[in-house]
Each structure stands twice: as structure tokens, then as C-alpha cells.
Amino acid sequence: MMTAIQSPGSIQLGISDKISPLTKVYNALPSFYTQYSVNGAIVQYTEGNFGCFFRQELHNKDWIIGWMNIFITHPQVLCVVSALPVVTLQLNLEGSFCTKYGPLMTSPGECSLLYIPPRSKHRCYFKKGNYETVFISFSSRYLEIFMDQHPLLHTLYQNQQQHGPNTAALPFFYLPPLGLEILHKIRHCNQEGPLRQFRLQCWINELLLLYFTSIEQMNKPTAKHKADQEKRLQIVEDYIKKNYQSRITIPELSRIAGLNTTSFEKGFKKLFRRNPREHLEHYRIEQAAHLLKTTTQSVKEITYAIGFTDPNHFSQVFKKHFNCTPISFRKNGEPLHTNISNR
Structure with a gap:
């Protein structure tokens, strides 16, 4: 029997080998992008002839909040890359792009729980424009708390435990203003020490509660x-x-x-x-x-x-x-x- 995964997986954007030599990677945001900064986050900034994208992550033993901003000047194919099996709450804030999650169109405001297989590369097709999305990934231990909230969550959990080979997704809904307010609080949280982790986790729980409540209302x-x-x-x-x-x-x-x-x-x-x-x-x-x-x-x-x-x-x-x-x-x-x- 496979051991439960105790840490959440990180979701990254990958580029093709063809353009990789033409890109540069930094661990800080340029000054003209500081308006997008997430307080206390680990930063990876990538730029090339296609434009740029950057990932900002907040880490905890049970979750990772990954904020992605993408600025495309020329149409480009990028890959959603995951080294570990990941169950994640995806909240898309700006831009519509095609991805192999089904496939489906991910539109601004859409929110869903997804399972992404390990060592997977999901090709995403980006037109010229700006994109912003948030991935909140969970450990198996954290998911167990919410196992009874939706029957399909058991499927995502089992996929993560067993390293399932196929992507899966729960129903999606459009994020209401309350959800956007919670994300704003997460981005600008300046609390220090253990209380910071507590606040962030409370806001994550609020987003999950908002998600499951909305799905329940849609079904009833x-x-x-x-x-x-x-x-x-x-x-x-x-x-x-x-x-x-x-x-x-x-x-x-x-x-x-x-x-x-x-x-x-x-x-x-x-x-x-x-x-x-x-x-x-x-x-x-x-x-x-x-x-x-x-x-x-x-x-x-x-x-x-x-x-x-x-x-x-x-x-x-x-x-x-x-x-x-x-x-x-x-x-x-x-x-x-x-x-x-x-x-």
C-alpha cells in the first residue's frame, strides 16, 4: 500500500527546449511588476521573446499557494508541470486559455478542484495578452479533513495516493466577490510568525467552504x-x-x-x-x-x-x-x- 503523501506538490510553468536557451530566470520581480507581488512569497521570474511569466509561492507543510502571472507578447505554448501528484484548487482571475485538463476552456472567474498526475506536462495555448491564476495545492492529510464534502473528492484523494495517471476535475463555479476579497487578503497579508500561517490557513478554508457551498447550491x-x-x-x-x-x-x-x-x-x-x-x-x-x-x-x-x-x-x-x-x-x-x- 502506498504511503500517504505528507507534503503538497508545486505547480510550475514549463517552456519548450527550443526556446529554453533564449530565456532568463530570476528570483525577484522587476520593479515594474512589484504591483503584483505577494507578501512573503518565494519568487521565480522567467522572461523570453514570448513575454514573461512569474510564480510566487507561499509554503506550508500541508498546502502551497502558487500565484501565477503571465504576460504574453507573442502566442506561445507553455506547459503546466507537476513533479508530484497534485490536488489543487485552481482560481482563474484573468485571461482565457486552452488547456488539456479535459480539455476545457479556463475563463476568468472560474474555480475548480483538480487532480494533476505526477511528472505530467499539460500543454496550454496562450494568445497575446495577460493572464493570472492561483493554484492552492494540498497534502493528503489536509484533504482528509474535507473528504465528506463532495463524493468526487474521494476520487481526487485516491488519485493522489495512488499516483493516478489521468487528470480529473470536480465541477467548477464562478468566484463571487467574497472569494476575490479573500485572495486580496492572502496576497497582502503582512502578519509575521505563527499567526501568519494561521491566518492564511483560515482563508484557504474559507475558499474551500465557499467552493463546496456553491457546488451544493448548484446541485440542490x-x-x-x-x-x-x-x-x-x-x-x-x-x-x-x-x-x-x-x-x-x-x-x-x-x-x-x-x-x-x-x-x-x-x-x-x-x-x-x-x-x-x-x-x-x-x-x-x-x-x-x-x-x-x-x-x-x-x-x-x-x-x-x-x-x-x-x-x-x-x-x-x-x-x-x-x-x-x-x-x-x-x-x-x-x-x-x-x-x-x-x-
């Missing part, structure tokens, strides 16, 4: 929960109506609703009888029809005014809804039959 919808979700979805619809001219993404709307993308899209369609993309398109076309009737703006001008980026695509979508082109609609008035239906 009540009348109050349903009403709260409908209220948040109504806020999303109001946001669409106020910002339809801008680029709107599903992850963005999910964050506003405080739901993961799957729950958000399912709940939105149930409430509005259209999925979010269809609802946005429907509203934009309604606004286009209004502008065609009441203004002298050109079709091209209307295209950009309602949030489309290509006049030809706009005309195709408009025809799908109204069975005629925008020009015909303006010339002949509203057609006898349309595919536009009210909620």
Missing part, C-alpha cells in the same frame, strides 16, 4: 435559488440590451450571472426560450429593423451600430429573420411574414 436548486438565478439572468438580459453594440461573449455574460457557462446557457434558454447567442442576435436584428424604418443610415452604418462587424454577414442574418434583405425591408416596409418572434 430551491425556490429561493431559482428566483435568485432568474433575477441574475434578467440582469444579463438588461446588460445585453444596454451593450448590444459592443462585442459580448458567453464567458462575460456567465460572469455577470455568477454561473458557470453550462448552467448559464441552460438557465438562460429555459427562461427566455433562446440561448444567449440567439437572444443577442434577435435583439440586434430588432434594433436594425427599427433603424431601417426610422433613419436614413446606410446598411453599412447600421451594421456597425448594432454590433455586427461585417455588412454581408449582417445582411444574411437579417434575411434569415425577415425573409428579405435590409434594403428590401427599407423599401417595402415590414414583410407579410417574418421569422422574428417575441418572447
Whole structure:
């Protein structure tokens, strides 16, 4: 029988052998990145022709808090590297990137518990932009405290104990403002001595409690929960109506609703009888029809005014809804039959 792992594993970012000779590694942050510093953390800063990334870690015998910031100037593939079997709470704060955790899209605000196999290298695809994520890894002993909170946690625990070869993940949810406040406290904690470790551990426990409470609420919808979700979805619809001219993404709307993308899209369609993309398109076309009737703006001008980026695509979508082109609609008035239906 394998001995219980008494120490948590560290999660790092790795680079390919091809660009490794072109990179430099330091144990301190440059002055222009001090705004991202984590009090009392061990620092590793890496820079190269792709940009830079740095990891800041706070260590304890039962947990490691790893803060990662990534600044990409040219698209790059980086690897999530783990020497030991790791169970970690991942909290993604900025940027969306593809990874082999399923695979899945990791979007800003997402939070989940993951198991990462030992000696694994999970390729992550980063576009140009900024990224920030936090990994809180746990020892087996620490995980035992929470074993009864979620049945799948037993699976992660057993994988860690037995050095399982496959990545696994529990359901994710979007981190609420309280979670962000806790992370802010962890980053700026200036307490010294044993009390510092106690405070950090209390905040970690709060994050885990927040995670399991949110998962439980997602799995046990009540009348109050349903009403709260409908209220948040109504806020999303109001946001669409106020910002339809801008680029709107599903992850963005999910964050506003405080739901993961799957729950958000399912709940939105149930409430509005259209999925979010269809609802946005429907509203934009309604606004286009209004502008065609009441203004002298050109079709091209209307295209950009309602949030489309290509006049030809706009005309195709408009025809799908109204069975005629925008020009015909303006010339002949509203057609006898349309595919536009009210909620």
C-alpha cells in the first residue's frame, strides 16, 4: 500500500527546449511588476521573446499557494508541470486559455478542484495578452479533513495516493466577490510568525467552504435559488440590451450571472426560450429593423451600430429573420411574414 503523501506538490510553468536557451530566470520581480507581488512569497521570474511569466509561492507543510502571472507578447505554448501528484484548487482571475485538463476552456472567474498526475506536462495555448491564476495545492492529510464534502473528492484523494495517471476535475463555479476579497487578503497579508500561517490557513478554508457551498447550491436548486438565478439572468438580459453594440461573449455574460457557462446557457434558454447567442442576435436584428424604418443610415452604418462587424454577414442574418434583405425591408416596409418572434 502506498504511503500517504505528507507534503503538497508545486505547480510550475514549463517552456519548450527550443526556446529554453533564449530565456532568463530570476528570483525577484522587476520593479515594474512589484504591483503584483505577494507578501512573503518565494519568487521565480522567467522572461523570453514570448513575454514573461512569474510564480510566487507561499509554503506550508500541508498546502502551497502558487500565484501565477503571465504576460504574453507573442502566442506561445507553455506547459503546466507537476513533479508530484497534485490536488489543487485552481482560481482563474484573468485571461482565457486552452488547456488539456479535459480539455476545457479556463475563463476568468472560474474555480475548480483538480487532480494533476505526477511528472505530467499539460500543454496550454496562450494568445497575446495577460493572464493570472492561483493554484492552492494540498497534502493528503489536509484533504482528509474535507473528504465528506463532495463524493468526487474521494476520487481526487485516491488519485493522489495512488499516483493516478489521468487528470480529473470536480465541477467548477464562478468566484463571487467574497472569494476575490479573500485572495486580496492572502496576497497582502503582512502578519509575521505563527499567526501568519494561521491566518492564511483560515482563508484557504474559507475558499474551500465557499467552493463546496456553491457546488451544493448548484446541485440542490430551491425556490429561493431559482428566483435568485432568474433575477441574475434578467440582469444579463438588461446588460445585453444596454451593450448590444459592443462585442459580448458567453464567458462575460456567465460572469455577470455568477454561473458557470453550462448552467448559464441552460438557465438562460429555459427562461427566455433562446440561448444567449440567439437572444443577442434577435435583439440586434430588432434594433436594425427599427433603424431601417426610422433613419436614413446606410446598411453599412447600421451594421456597425448594432454590433455586427461585417455588412454581408449582417445582411444574411437579417434575411434569415425577415425573409428579405435590409434594403428590401427599407423599401417595402415590414414583410407579410417574418421569422422574428417575441418572447
